[in-house]
Amino acid sequence: MSGLPSIGAGGGGVQQILALRQQIIARNDLLREIHTAQAANQTSAPQGQTDGFASSLQHALNGVSAVQQRSEDLSVAYEKGEVTDVAKVMLARQEAGVAFEATLQVRNKLLSAYQDIMRMGV
Structure with missing residues (x-):
């Protein structure tokens, strides 16, 4: 037990653990930002x-379709017993549901804008 940091009355071990936890969270956030930036760069159009x-x-709808297909594939794999992580399946289903709802809201806004334009006098 001499290799493990001791948690004494001063709480130095707890402070070290909390500091290490904060460092891990900060690095995780940084990696997430880098990953998101790289994904945005890959999906954006080239310069010019x-x-x-x-x-x-069309690109947005293809993305929603891909998310829904992934959700369906995970659900089928779970039903067959190939995937045992129910949290992963539920997360994919929720992600597909949110993507569909967002698409539906965009469609409603576009339809509303179109109707407003059609009502305008020239």
């Missing part, structure tokens, strides 16, 4: 090329 609204919308 601009995508139109239709292609942006």
Whole structure:
């Protein structure tokens, strides 16, 4: 037990653990930011090329479709017994549900904007 830090009356061991925990959280946040930035760079259009609204919308719909397909694949694999992590399956299903709801809200806003434009007098 001499290799383990002792937790004495001063609480130095607890402070060390809390400091280590904060460092891990900070590094995790930094890695998450880097990963998100890299994913955004991979999905964005190259410099000098601009995508139109239709292609942006199509790209977003393809992303939602991919999330839903992944959720379906995980659900089927869980039902077959190939995947045993129910949390992973439920997280994928929730992610697909949120993506669908967000798409539905965007569609509603676009429809509302279209109707407002059609009501305008010229």
